Amino acid sequence: xxxxxxxxxxxxxxxxxxxxxxxxxxxxxxxxxEQRTIIGAIGAPEGEKDVIAGQFLVLPGVERVVPILxxxxxxxxxxxxxxxxxxxxxxxxxxxxxxxxxxxxxxxSREQMVQTARAVKEAGAVALRGGxxxxxxxxxxxxxxxxxxxxHLVAARDETGLPIVTEVMDVRQLEGVADVADCIQxxxxxxxxxxxxxxxxxxxxxxxxxxxxxxTIEEWLxxxxxxxxxxxxxxxLCERGIRTFETGTRFTLDLSxxxxxxxxxxxxxxxxxxxAVGIASLVPPMxxxxxxxxxxxxxxxxxxxxxxxxxxxxxxxxxxAFAELMRDVRKxxxxxxxxx
Ligand code: PEP
Ligand code: MN
Numbered sequence: 594x595x596x597x598x599x600x601x602x603x604x605x606x607x608x609x610x611x612x613x614x615x616x617x618x619x620x621x622x623x624x625x626x627e628q629r630t631i632i633g634a635i636g637a638p639e640g641e642k643d644v645i646a647g648q649f650l651v652l653p654g655v656e657r658v659v660p661i662l663x664x665x666x667x668x669x670x671x672x673x674x675x676x677x678x679x680x681x682x683x684x685x686x687x688x689x690x691x692x693x694x695x696x697x698x699x700x701x702s703r704e705q706m707v708q709t710a711r712a713v714k715e716a717g718a719v720a721l722r723g724g725x726x727x728x729x730x731x732x733x734x735x736x737x738x739x740x741x742x743x744x745h746l747v748a749a750r751d752e753t754g755l756p757i758v759t760e761v762m763d764v765r766q767l768e769g770v771a772d773v774a775d776c777i778q779x780x781x782x783x784x785x786x787x788x789x790x791x792x793x794x795x796x797x798x799x800x801x802x803x804x805x806x807x808x809t810i811e812e813w814l815x816x817x818x819x820x821x822x823x824x825x826x827x828x829x830l831c832e833r834g835i836r837t838f839e840t841g842t843r844f845t846l847d848l849s850x851x852x853x854x855x856x857x858x859x860x861x862x863x864x865x866x867x868x869a870v871g872i873a874s875l876v877p878p879m880x881x882x883x884x885x886x887x888x889x890x891x892x893x894x895x896x897x898x899x900x901x902x903x904x905x906x907x908x909x910x911x912x913x914a915f916a917e918l919m920r921d922v923r924k925x926x927x928x929x930x931x932x933x
Contacts (some may be wrong), residue, residue, distance in 0.1 A: 594642060596632040596649055599656040606654025606691025607632070613652065617645075629656075665814045665858070667821035668828065673859040676889075679799050679827045682756025682775040684719035686829050687861030691926045691933045692890035694758050694863070695915060696722035696904035699735060700742035703749075708897050710749035710913035717919045717933060720776070721746070721755040724893060726762045727904060728782045745772045750775075758801060758892075764792050771796050781805050781833055781868075785815050793884045794823025799865065801829040801892075806836045806844055810853050817860060827863045830854055831892055832883075843871025843908070846879050848886045855887055864891035868909045873899065876910060877918045891922070897925040 596610055607623070610632055614621045620635035620733065637645050646658040666672060678688030686692040695713040700706055700723040710721045725742025738745070743927030746757045756775035761767050762783060770777060776799040783789055784805035793800055800820055804813040817828050832851055834844025846869035851862050866876045880891050896902045897907035910918065923933045 594634040594637050594646060594649075594782065595659045596655055597657040597659065598630045598632065598633060598654050600629045602630065602654030602656075606652070610649065610652055610655065613649065621765075623704055663857075665818035667826065667857045668814060668817050668860055670857060670859055672704060675859060676855070676861065677826075677859045678889075679829050679861050681720050681758065681799055681804065681829075684756055685862065687889040689931055690889070691922065691931045692720065692863070693718045693893060693919065693922065693933070694720040694722050694890060695893045695895045696758075697896045697909065698724060698894050699727050699903050700725050700738055700745050700759075701903050703745040705897060706745040706749035707752050709912070710753040710755050710893075710894055712897065713895055713915060714753045714755050716912070716916040717923075718755065718893075720758050721749055721753070722758045722778070722894075723749075724760045724772070724778075724904075726760055726766055728760070728762050728780050729904070740769060743769060747773050750796060759791070761793065764789055765797070767792055771798055774798065776801050776829070777801055778831075779803065782931075784808055784813065787819055790816055790819040791823045794820035794825050797825045797827075799827040799829065800825060801831050803831045803833045803865070804835070804847075804850065806834060808835075810857075811852050812856065813850075814857060817858070826860075829863055829890070830858070831863045831865050832869075832888075833865035833892070842875065844869050846883070848871065848882060851883065851886045851888050861889040862887070863890040863892055864888040867892065867905070867910075868896040871905075871908045873910055873914065876908065877914070877921065880918060881925045884922055884931070885929055887929065889931075893918070 622633040624631045642660045695718040727737035758776040759774045760778040761770040778801045781803045837845040866879035894909045895915045898910040899906040
């Protein structure tokens, strides 16, 4: 922890900080610059850092308190220096493999799921997505088929062998979802639902954690740390667009987040251009950009009839458009040294 003193802080202020550090049994190191003095606190225990930072911040003459160690450690590169793959069933995500997860936004019927699963598998997807429980902005929009939707997902897996990625919104749905899902999706709106993160982490099933659209990369990584601290390191991070001032797209796909998260964590990183741009014709270019930026996988919404979709039809690719995208994904992946 580093304590930065204000430029007008007095010798007495500095002594005050040092006294407090002494009282707590921490060592210190004072560095006096021309403009200001910086005090390094030595030996502050990891778990208490946040509290201590807040307590020192209110002392006279203190401008800022900067923790040096990150508050995510289990998911950090310091824990595992090299990127680690996560398995969704038999599908590998990360570790040099580009995994494409595709399917409709919502599970709507058995037929829709089986048909989509066949089509995306044929085109090269390695896992099937589809929400049975849907977080909708309006309470009057289609809310998902719930338990019945989970059955249709299982039917599609039985038909095609594709493992399932599906969303859980609430702790009460967790058991039912975990029973069928090969990977549990925690959506953008629930990224900071810490009870859900903790309960999901206890199940030791792979989890795909989407970034909240108003969350910083650091908050996203700390949310992943919650899951890790509860018992599972099989976490896939998914950048799905953040809210900016731009209205040309639904959200803004933050590709820097892939690069920043790559530097910070060994967890696999997936990009979801569908929710980011919200317009089907803009999905392919951003999908390819994400592959070029080093994503380990893509999450793509595909619907056999986007014009009849009960949710996110405007951003859903037809099976034909998805197959065409996959051909380009292979080329870009190869160019950046990854394999589909
Ligand atoms: C989804 O994947 O269908 C979804 C609701 O995504 P997000 O949580 O990113 O909005
Ligand atoms: Mn959707």
